[in-house]
Amino acid sequence: MRPAIRSAVTASAAGEGVGANGSARSARASFWKRQLRQWHWISSALCLALVMLFAVTGITLNHAGFFESEGVSELNEFELPPAVVEQLAEIETEAPLSDDLASAIRESTGVDLSGHLARNEYGEMVFDLARPGVDGNLVLDLNEGRAYHEEIDRGTVAMLNDLHKGRNAGPVWSLLIDLAAVCFIIFALTGFGLLWLQARMQPSTWPLTSFGAVLPVIAYLLFVHL
Incomplete structure (x- = not known):
């Protein structure tokens, strides 16, 4: 093969190689x-x-x-049936509330305590009912046979702020x-x-x-x- 022809073939092959590499890079990009x-x-x-x-x-x-408001507080007081007080008094330290007890408390106070743990401290049980934007609790005074339910609604902005932090929002x-x-x-x-x-x-x-x-x-x- 003549030198001129060989050079042309080599240059053509090199150009094709560069073109192939460029095409591969372009395809990857x-x-x-x-x-x-x-x-x-x-x-x-x-x-x-x-x-x-x-x-x-x-x-x-x-x-x-x-942005947050001061909050609106609401306190309600209820009388507990003697039978409910007796069953609660049988809890000496800490135990989950049975479905029957939770249902009886809901009928008396309108508060659902399903799945909550009851802690008996000198005849008083306190349940934390806080949720996003609302601070709340239910106190069962077994000595007096009464229940006290308090809620402080801190408004929509406080609710959104609590959701931002995951505060009182639950595992889901x-x-x-x-x-x-x-x-x-x-x-x-x-x-x-x-x-x-x-x-x-x-x-x-x-x-x-x-x-x-x-x-x-x-x-x-x-x-x-x-």
Whole structure:
């Protein structure tokens, strides 16, 4: 083969190799871009409502004194049937309430104590009935044979703030917060991946990303860690 022809063939093969490598890189980039976009929008769709909840309650929590109301207190007093008092008095220290006892207490006070533990302390039983936005308790005075039910309603904002913290919200809500946190992490990581792939087309990508990462550290070092 003549040298000129050999050189042309070699150059052609090299060009095809470069083209193949470029196509492979482009295919990989397209694959990751599709995957990142897919998971980014899925995670954003799943956690949109909770992101809004936690964002808004982040403000209301930070200024709770301004947004939360003082609360409306309500105290009710009830007389307990002697038979119920006798059965409760048989609980010496701590025991779960039976369904019959819980039903009898509900009929007398309107308060459902199903699944609660009864603790007898010198003839008095106190049940914590707090829930998001509401502080409440039921006191059973076995010595007097009376029940005292108190509730303090702190309003809707307090309820949302308690949901933000998972306060008195139960295990299911706590699990929902964990699942939401996983969605937030996926949303953030896929967003970072998309930033990485498109950084060349947006020169301000890394300065803005770096500023967002460093700002909390600066604020902590200058104004918190004293």
